[in-house]
Amino acid sequence: MTTIHELGTPSALIDTQRMERNIRRMQDRMQAMGVRFRPHAKTTKCLPVVQAQIAAGAQGITVSTLKEAEQFFEAGIQDILYAVGMVPGKLGQALALRQRGCQLKIITDSVAAAREIGRFGAAHGAVFEVWIEIDTDGHRSGIKPEEDALLQVANVLRDAGMVVGGVLAHAGSSYDHDDPQALRAISEQERAGAVRAAQRLREAGFACPVVSIGSTPTALAAEDLEGVTEVRAGVYVFFDLVMRNVGVCGLDDIALSVLTTVIGHQEEKGWAIVDAGWMAMSRDRGTQKQKQDFGFGQACREDGTVLEGYTLSGANQEHGILSRAGEPDGRIAERFPLGTRLRILPNHACATGAQHPEYHAIGPDGRARAWPRFYGW
């Protein structure tokens, strides 16, 4: 039996009790609100995590690359939404998945892309199920609910023999808030925009069975999901320091951490040097402009106890600088001697996870199980 004490450093740990609690919390909430839940696998790219989400009641998954779709389909998951705008160069890969039996849904937000999808589908005798991406907050891509383009895209798809499966919105700007009222407002804006787009499509004769919305903050802030059929969210399964600052979790909900070792000190400066640099933590400094800046991560003891005020204040490729906020800790070397093992909570679980070939899932029995993750495209 491998335990946490035997793992090399740096390595990525999952606290499986916290993970299960996070999964349960989201799934219960969605069930209470009467909507399906489609977790975003991009956060973990890890089969055992996604299997736990499905076991808890998730219906289908969301992916951000076709490689993720292929990997999860090979593992037996059939209902997959590829939630990045489809381009001609990727249609062959999408078609191959459908031909193997995958219920792959693709998305678009433009007439140009809809034409290409239709042309390719017609040429290959394939019917793609396409969802139309709706923009409710100007965050990134999508068609605004009232735009003419919405019906133009739907018509182009229908005329080419494709299925208009639904609409989806993602209020990515929810990450920029930290006030419950503002979060509820952006969540309602996401819901209302997606529902309005679906209504316009239905009035034009499209069934538009799916109305899909979501982000971790809006999924947890929503008070009413009238008209929505499914919610998507990703980072909730691990949470992170950015989500803690947004206000949707506490430090003791964060299920991902990086195990590290103290490799040296600069006592005059109050620094301990650890072997988790940005290669292990990622370069994500998502809390920098939030209400509390955690540097490259919040330090905890090896057992997970938070070390209040100690953060990774700096990071090079394989070196992290651990220091205390405010007055430098003159006793840093005594407090954290050479070889001390610590855990660092990440700013952004999606980014930190991506730096590691595998997770080490730590169960209530203290045993560490290796859970591989996908990498690349």
Added chain:
Amino acid sequence: MTTIHELGTPSALIDTQRMERNIRRMQDRMQAMGVRFRPHAKTTKCLPVVQAQIAAGAQGITVSTLKEAEQFFEAGIQDILYAVGMVPGKLGQALALRQRGCQLKIITDSVAAAREIGRFGAAHGAVFEVWIEIDTDGHRSGIKPEEDALLQVANVLRDAGMVVGGVLAHAGSSYDHDDPQALRAISEQERAGAVRAAQRLREAGFACPVVSIGSTPTALAAEDLEGVTEVRAGVYVFFDLVMRNVGVCGLDDIALSVLTTVIGHQEEKGWAIVDAGWMAMSRDRGTQKQKQDFGFGQACREDGTVLEGYTLSGANQEHGILSRAGEPDGRIAERFPLGTRLRILPNHACATGAQHPEYHAIGPDGRARAWPRFYGW
């Protein structure tokens, strides 16, 4: 034959002509200055790149993880410096490499670590070659050249039967400059500090054969390397936008780029959306505080021609936002239609490379060869 036009996106490209020119430039410079050169493999973690560096005259390599050491040793490279402070938990792995014939050198900057190395070496009948890390700019770790600890560490090592192989310094703060005079000054400070530390060791009876210094900016700025025996540098092999701002390369020296596809537009905002987000580029925003901010990267055409003023101004996990500096480009969709393929030059080659399982090396014949890289620890 695979060409660049057949590669999926996003993917990491190496322009091998630029890479060879960068290797030649550094190696010629080192030979002219009469010092050995030990490239840092952490930038590429890629065997064909390191083999090209060695073929050009490099003597040994530097690594930042023991996994890198193991991979390169298995590929036949024997002279390896592990340039991160050694801790007790990693001595077993280091010993195994030495026992297999690897001329592994390890480093330390503290009496505590020197004691552990000595104790472990004595207990296992092993003689470790240890270099002492010197701090010349307060950047990170190391002992200052005049500190008592320098001789204490050397004595502890010798008393335990270990070999004090030399001293090494790394002026990491050189990245913060962009003025040739300041770079020369920090380079001289790095040189002088390392030479002074070696002098103190020699006066105390240690041979201290190696005086190792380096970083890409200081290696290229140094005017005189009196007393230095070897130089280390990593990022010079690819260069990047940070190095362009530091002033040691031009945009047309940058050998690494990320191939991407336009997947959509927000015409009102002057945005093209591409499939290279931060997962492909890394979260490194190293040019943010430099003289020119390139966002998440500088856009080029598929053939490598720089698109002046167009950068990735924003990035989500798999979405990048391409826009023009200043006035938004109202003709963005016309200029870069759906499916357009572009290359993005990275802020920081080490961070961007790490996001990709392999490079695609593009030779003068236009052929793309897959070059794998190492990942994890």
